[in-house]
Every structure is written in structure tokens, then in C-alpha cells.
Amino acid sequence: MNDSTNPENSILGRIATLVTEERDLREQSEHRLTPEERQRMRQLERELDQCWDLLRQRRAREEFGEDPDAAHTRPAGEVENYRQ
Template structure:
């Protein structure tokens, strides 16, 4: 899948997400629609991750076709950020 195809996929997913939200505006989402929204979020994260991989490979002179789509669990873990503590307990006061 080339960059344009990935961008087209992202656009399609965003459109579906917006349609789903507008269809239920003011009434909330059903449990099925809520599950679909979560799936769309994962699919979008995967598509953006794949596109970033392709761009990074190209930037450093490698073949963007060597990029691989990661599974949803891996991509979703990227959103889990551990807060960095830069205080040094051993530093003199």
C-alpha cells in the first residue's frame, strides 16, 4: 500500500467516524456503535503508524515498502506514556 492509499484509508475511516457521530447526535451511541468507534480508533492509529513508518524509511534512504502494519495492541501501547521523573534524589540541595 503506497502513501496515497494509506491517506485514502485514513480519510475513509475518519468519514465513517464522523457519520457515526452525526447519525446519533444528541442521543448517544448504542453499545454496537460504541464498539465500532473503538475499532475505528484502533484502525486509524494503525494507519497513521504505518504511514509514519513509511515516511521515516523514505527519509533515511530506505525502501518505504519495508514498513509493516503493526497489530492494534502494539500501536495502542504507544499511547501509554510513563511520566518521566527527572528529579534526582541524590542531588545536593
């Protein structure tokens, strides 16, 4: 499979994009976030939780001989506050 079409690389790329946005938002606001920025930070955290969860699901499925493409994004409430 070509790296550019590898779903895991796509997920890792999304994680990198979200982390960069989160960092930029924190640096730009010098820790004085507006209500809109705080809301965006919460959204970024939820999306990151979902991405990490999806990546873990894919890797676990592959490890146990299952189809990693059968993994799916779970609702934010189900994966919130996962620890890496």
C-alpha cells in the same frame, strides 16, 4: 509511480474513509451511541492508529534512505492511542 498506485496515497485514502465513517457515526447518533456503535468507534480508532503508524513508518524509512515498502502494519495494541 502513478498516484493511484502510490501506497502512501492508498493509506491516506483509507484514513480519510475511516475519519468520514467516524464523523458520520457520531453525527448520526447525536452522541448517544449504541453498544454496537461504541464497539465500531473503538475499531475505527484502532484502525486509524494503525494507518497513522504505517504512514509514519513509511515516511521515516524513505527519509533515511530505506525501502518504505518494508514498513508493515503493526498490531493494534502496539500502536493504540498514538497522537498525531
